[in-house]
Amino acid sequence: MSATPSVSFNLPSLAWTSLSDWQAITVTGADSKSYLQGQVTCDVVQLDAEHSTLGAHCDAKGKMWSLFRLFHHNQGYALWQHKSGIETALQEIKKYSVFSKVDLELSSQVSVGVLGEQADSFIDSITDSQGDVRSVASGSVVKIDSQRWLLLIDEAELDNLKQQLQSAEEISADVWDYIDVISGIPRITQSQQNTHIPQTLNLQALDGISFEKGCYTGQETVARAKYRGTNKKVMRLLQGSAPENATFTFERQVGENWRGAGEAVAHYRNQQGEALALIVLNKDIEFDTQFRLAEDNSNTWSLIALPYDIEQ
Structure with missing residues (x-):
């Protein structure tokens, strides 16, 4: 068994990419925490505002409709996942929401990835708080791993973000896929x-x-x-x-x-x-x-x- 892959990628020290194949389902309302707790595999009650977690939503037989990264977002939660199949994922996870004070909908916000060994320093420069999940003016900044951050923000904020990223190299979203695959991080399409x-x-x-x-x-x-x-x-x-x-x-x-x-x-x-x-x-x-x-x-x-x- 080979211990390391032969396929490699030289990541720039600071890079960014548009993650147009990814989208979030947002969950808001007084019962959002308890509703999600009864629907998904991860522990929503124990998830604090400074961390994210992977999780899944299954049918009654345990088969997954969606696999996502969950984090606190805009007075509620975001379930960030691959866009392929997200409409079905939304229909399934909101199936019983009529009985709770909760609103689930597809987010119109855009996803941007910031990558590289200088990614932490860049995120520190545009945020005031610490932690692996941070609030910004229109959304959230989420640490994925040691060299990747996700920004889930309003499209109107993109031009300002690109100005801040002038010294960074724009790269293909394929690099995000490469890191997911080499890290063994699955997705549901x-x-x-x-x-x-x-x-x-x-x-x-x-x-x-x-x-x-x-x-x-x-x-x-x-x-x-x-x-x-x-x-x-x-x-x-x-x-x-x-x-x-x-x-x-x-x-x-x-x-x-x-x-x-x-x-x-x-x-x-x-x-x-x-x-x-x-x-x-x-x-x-x-x-x-x-x-x-x-x-x-x-x-x-x-x-x-x-x-x-x-x-x-």
Whole structure:
């Protein structure tokens, strides 16, 4: 098993990118905390205003409609997630909101990523507070990891932000995808909705599931997967090469034959064709198993290690 990926990216010391494929569902109202607590896998009650958490919203059988980053935002909460499928995600999570004093809607705010080793210093220069989540005039600034921040702000604030970022390099949003994939951070897009339970996408290893909080939709399945070991699938990291416009649907080698292995949850491809993909596989799959893209028989892909322990 390879310990480190061969696909790399040299991140500028300070860069920014427009995250147009991402959007938030906002949750406001007197019952917003208690309503979310009964709907999502993470512990909303214990989440303070200075931190964010990954989490998921499931159906009654524990299959995920959405996977998001949750944080306090504009006197309520934001569930920031990939835009693909977000309309369905909103319909599902607001299904029982009529019984509570809560409003859930799609945010019209824009998402901007600030990246690089100087990202912390830049964020410090435009905010007055500390913490991994900070309020700004029109929205929130959220630390994703050691070199990434998310800004969820009004579109009217963009020009001012770009002025402040004059010394930063504008880069492609693909770099955000690269860091997500190499970090083993999953997402739910429309084609993956209502397909996976949270543990299948390693959410327990990313602190996106609370096993101590009270009941929420799909909890029985999620708890059974942990305590009875019923989950037989996990998300793994693959590397290889891919042609332009690849579908990132994989096959795996079984003896002399090839069998379908599924569609990537997330992927990244650089200009040289080097690529990475996150894919759901059986827990017991051998690490020397070879893979290939369904439409490309000329190159094989191999498993590499994730940066966290999934044997939980």
